[in-house]
Amino acid sequence: MASLSSIHCRSYSYSSSLFSSHSSSINGQQFQRINFSSSGIPKCLSPAKVFSKSRKKSYPDVVLMQDGAVAIPVDPLENESSFKKVKDGLLSAITSAEELKETAGCDMNKGESTVSITVVGASGDLAKKKIFPALFALYYEDCLPKHFTVFGYARSKMTDAELRNMVSKTLTCRIDKRANCGEKMDEFLKRCFYHSGQYDSEENFSELDKKLKGHEGGRLSNRLFYLSIPPNIFIDAVKCASMSASSANGWTRVIVEKPFGRDSESSAALTKSLKQYLDEDQIFRIDHYLGKELVENLSVLRFSNLIFEPLWSRQYIRNVQIIFSEDFGTEGRGGYFDHYGIIRDIMQNHLLQILALFAMETPVSLDAEDIRNEKVKVLRSMRPIRLEDVVIGQYKSHTKGGVTYPAYTDDKTVPNDSLTPTFAAAALFIDNARWDGVPFLMKAGKALHNRRTEIRVQFRHVPGNLYNRNFGTDLDQSTNELVIRVQPDEAIYLKINNKVPGLGMRLDHSNLNLHYAARYSKEIPDAYERLLLDAIEGERRLFIRSDELDAAWSRFTPVLKELEEKKIIPEYYPYGSRGPVGAHYLAARYNVRWGDLGLDQ
Numbered sequence: 360m361a362s363l364s365s366i367h368c369r370s371y372s373y374s375s376s377l378f379s380s381h382s383s384s385i386n387g388q389q390f391q392r393i394n395f396s397s398s399g400i401p402k403c404l405s406p407a408k409v410f411s412k413s414r415k416k417s418y419p420d421v422v423l424m425q426d427g428a429v430a431i432p433v434d435p436l437e438n439e440s441s442f443k444k445v446k447d448g449l450l451s452a453i454t455s456a457e458e459l460k461e462t463a464g465c466d467m468n469k470g471e472s473t474v475s476i477t478v479v480g481a482s483g484d485l486a487k488k489k490i491f492p493a494l495f496a497l498y499y500e501d502c503l504p505k506h507f508t509v510f511g512y513a514r515s516k517m518t519d520a521e522l523r524n525m526v527s528k529t530l531t532c533r534i535d536k537r538a539n540c541g542e543k544m545d546e547f548l549k550r551c552f553y554h555s556g557q558y559d560s561e562e563n564f565s566e567l568d569k570k571l572k573g574h575e576g577g578r579l580s581n582r583l584f585y586l587s588i589p590p591n592i593f594i595d596a597v598k599c600a601s602m603s604a605s606s607a608n609g610w611t612r613v614i615v616e617k618p619f620g621r622d623s624e625s626s627a628a629l630t631k632s633l634k635q636y637l638d639e640d641q642i643f644r645i646d647h648y649l650g651k652e653l654v655e656n657l658s659v660l661r662f663s664n665l666i667f668e669p670l671w672s673r674q675y676i677r678n679v680q681i682i683f684s685e686d687f688g689t690e691g692r693g694g695y696f697d698h699y700g701i702i703r704d705i706m707q708n709h710l711l712q713i714l715a716l717f718a719m720e721t722p723v724s725l726d727a728e729d730i731r732n733e734k735v736k737v738l739r740s741m742r743p744i745r746l747e748d749v750v751i752g753q754y755k756s757h758t759k760g761g762v763t764y765p766a767y768t769d770d771k772t773v774p775n776d777s778l779t780p781t782f783a784a785a786a787l788f789i790d791n792a793r794w795d796g797v798p799f800l801m802k803a804g805k806a807l808h809n810r811r812t813e814i815r816v817q818f819r820h821v822p823g824n825l826y827n828r829n830f831g832t833d834l835d836q837s838t839n840e841l842v843i844r845v846q847p848d849e850a851i852y853l854k855i856n857n858k859v860p861g862l863g864m865r866l867d868h869s870n871l872n873l874h875y876a877a878r879y880s881k882e883i884p885d886a887y888e889r890l891l892l893d894a895i896e897g898e899r900r901l902f903i904r905s906d907e908l909d910a911a912w913s914r915f916t917p918v919l920k921e922l923e924e925k926k927i928i929p930e931y932y933p934y935g936s937r938g939p940v941g942a943h944y945l946a947a948r949y950n951v952r953w954g955d956l957g958l959d960q
């Protein structure tokens with residue numbers, strides 16, 4: 360039943376993950392094929408059976424396929440309503456106990472499924488900051504299945520009550536929905552439990568298994584393990600979870616947090632070890648940037664608006680900039696960070712994923728495999744990054760307004776002579792027909808002057824511009840720029856040239872601005888909410904496939920090795936500044952000016 364709740368949770372389910380679906384043509388009529396296999400609905404409740412036995416009469420046009428899928432005729436004008444009919448029929452068929460027993464021959468307990476979500480590393484930072492709050496938000500929105508249990512697992516000794524107390528401190532109500540929030544929190548916390556154990560103990564995981572079974576109460580059990588632990592213990596935990604605590608009759612899935620290795624070799628080794636215990640379709644490699652609203656919107660913007668796609672190539676785009684900045688340092692995470700650095704922490708995953716989505720060709724469908732196939736093609740078409748196309752920096756101490764901000768190496772867990780970059784800028788190129796010669800510039804840094812993530816698309820200037828006189832010789836002045844501000848204060852705006860009202864002929868830059876806070880009253884869900892819901896529903900679109908990961912590492916590994924082997928010294932920049940000037944020289948080499956220096960900042 361996992362995904363039934365999401366029917367109302369995600370009202371646009373055509374393209375979402377409740378069912379995997381794609382269009383096909385039968386005798387010239389377009390059908391939307393809907394495959395229920397990944398929905399978590401037990402086989403005895405197969406919607407195809409429900410339809411075939413009792414609902415067929417009401418839905419004469421629905422075609423039942425041999426593989427258990429159903430196909431719904433698509434009327435281009437009535438997509439939503441034909442889907443709604445099926446959805447409503449399905450809901451009432453499955454929720455009607457009498458009919459269900461008759462049709463599927465299930466006993467009610469067996470017929471219903473449960474989802475147990477185990478947060479491995481529940482005592483840690485990520486679990487507290489993101490995972491429990493995201494699970495609560497899903498519960499609050501009625502997106503979790505009727506029967507679900509959340510288990511915290513870690514070595515720390517805690518009772519259920521102590522876990523609940525710890526979790527309760529991190530839960531927040533949606534700004535736009537506060538009704539009954541306190542009650543909902545209590546209800547949610549009652550579903551949270553804790554088991555203390557070692558990450559490499561099959562015995563401890565067996566104990567967890569017993570407790571899970573107790574809560575599952577004989578229903579079909581689906582189990583999701585979220586590995587919120589340091590990477591050196593991923594494999595131990597996966598081994599124990601899969602050997603001693605995986606579901607006997609439903610699915611078992613594991614969400615793996617980054618880092619997925621630190622170069623091509625270690626990443627391949629990690630994948631190989633994971634695959635000793637799990638199939639690829641059980642592994643959900645999370646990149647939480649893929650769950651961010653505006654990253655999710657990239658494809659919608661491109662592929663559902665005629666005005667953008669024709670411009671989306673070297674013909675019209677001069678350069679693309681993907682910029683990440685944080686106004687705080689690595690405080691508290693220095694030990695982890697020093698082993699990885701900003702290129703592995705942000706660029707090789709979050710920014711590269713954005714780049715791949717930005718640059719990919721139109722996928723055959725919105726199915727996970729079709730989208731990931733296109734992303735892999737982009738990654739494989741990229742040139743490996745050259746050392747001369749990379750600038751690295753590290754923040755140093757800075758005193759401002761009487762406050763002294765620490766240097767990166769002031770962190771006790773960081774060696775005094777560390778060369779680990781906390782800032783990097785790089786120029787990347789995609790050697791395919793669409794993007795030949797277009798510089799994709801990335802910039803990522805910690806302890807900078809602001810916290811922001813954005814994609815900036817700078818277009819070529821207008822040929823033979825009639826208004827040259829008004830702009831002078833500065834091409835950047837006449838450049839249109841599309842800015843997708845991923846965070847904070849989500850927005851999409853297009854900088855255009857406009858006549859200043861009045862009798863004269865003066866031009867200025869103005870923004871056509873889609874400012875989310877002004878346009879939409881609904882609070883934007885956290886990325887982890889979307890991704891957790893997807894993992895529960897078996898939707899892989901926003902998770903990284905192993906060949907994608909290999910391709911991503913292959914672009915970055917050579918330059919990372921060179922930086923380390925040659926012990927390249929980072930350019931030092933003051934905490935709270937705009938970062939090293941080297942980034943400007945790099946951009947200038949490709950005739951680019953960073954867009955985040957402009958007035959809209």
Ligand SMILES: NC(=O)C1=CN([C@@H]2O[C@H](COP(=O)(O)OP(=O)(O)OC[C@H]3O[C@@H](n4cnc5c(N)ncnc54)[C@H](OP(=O)(O)O)[C@@H]3O)[C@@H](O)[C@H]2O)C=CC1
Binds near residue numbers: 483
């Ligand atoms: N924190 C963040 O913002 C982000 C984290 N990540 C990734 O998520 C994962 C979890 O991150 P985070 O919560 O910060 O990690 P933590 O360092 O807080 O570790 C999580 C838990 O793992 C256990 N643990 C920590 N170190 C060890 C060790 N050496 N051996 C055995 N157990 C250990 C601890 O639990 P106990 O002692 O109780 O067993 C700890 O509470 C990591 O892979 C991280 O890279 C990814 C993106 C952002």
Ligand SMILES: O=C1O[C@H](COP(=O)(O)O)[C@@H](O)[C@H](O)[C@H]1O
Binds near residue numbers: 647685704705
């Ligand atoms: O993965 C990581 O992301 C965070 C930034 O995430 P955001 O959603 O807050 O933008 C970053 O601080 C951290 O270093 C990195 O590991």
